[in-house]
Amino acid sequence: MTILDTSEQPTSAATVSLTRRERVVLAELGEDVTLEEIATRLFVTRNTVKSQVRSVYRKIGVSTRSEAVAWAIEHGIR
Template sequence: MGVSALTKRERVVLAHLREDITLQDIADRLWVTRNTVKSQLRSAYRKMGVSTRVDAVAWARAHGI
């Protein structure tokens, strides 16, 4: 799947994921709970076909996120 399959929020969370910060830091920046970030990442990982943070970051970089 391509970038268009991701929601806007999933793309935002992925962009923060590239900064190598904690999920709690991402949640604090986005004014949501850590569990919300985890849920958004699970959904994005499934759409990207990846299972690790490293793979997700690599995918995001390769797709311009």
């Protein structure tokens, strides 16, 4: 029988469902930058970032950038 180390577990079920890239995009949303600037930083198109942002919003249950940033801070992503 093995004892599991839970210290590295995410803080919520929603965090588990976010991909690594979605967590990166979510963290970037807290900066004072446009989606175009985020896309440039991540070497992807603006449309890719828009799709990732929509996916993040849906997964964490928010509808605005400020709500997403507040959620990220609350869950230790930013």
